[in-house]
Amino acid sequence: MRHSSCSEVRDAGLVIERSQEWAGKLTFHSVSAMVRYFAKVPWEVPDDFSVDRYAEKLLNLHRSNAELVFTQRRFLLIARA
Numbered sequence: 001m002r003h004s005s006c007s008e009v010r011d012a013g014l015v016i017e018r019s020q021e022w023a024g025k026l027t028f029h030s031v032s033a034m035v036r037y038f039a040k041v042p043w044e045v046p047d048d049f050s051v052d053r054y055a056e057k058l059l060n061l062h063r064s065n066a067e068l069v070f071t072q073r074r075f076l077l078i079a080r081a
Contacts (some may be wrong), residue, residue, distance in 0.1 A: 005077070014079040021075045028068040031061045 009016055019042040035058065038045045051058065061068065 003044065005075075008077050009077065014081060016079050018076065018078040021073070023073045024072070026070045026072050031058050034068050056069070 006019055008018055022055065035051060036050065
């Protein structure tokens with residue numbers, strides 16, 4: 001976990017029980033798989049995202065038959081008072 005984040009948590013008076021970080025690739029083999037994923041994790045997509053709004057771009061991606069690969073970072077922080 002980023003050192004500054006842990007410091008802020010400790011400065012707030014909390015005790016960190018567990019801190020873990022991960023970075024890696026997320027690959028979608030189809031645009032429809034990506035859109036279904038987006039529906040399950042709305043906090044990861046822009047507020048204005050909708051299939052209708054981005055239909056042309058999504059259709060272009062679909063036609064390209066390219067794998068859609070994203071780099072992601074995740075962190076877990078468990079703290080107690």
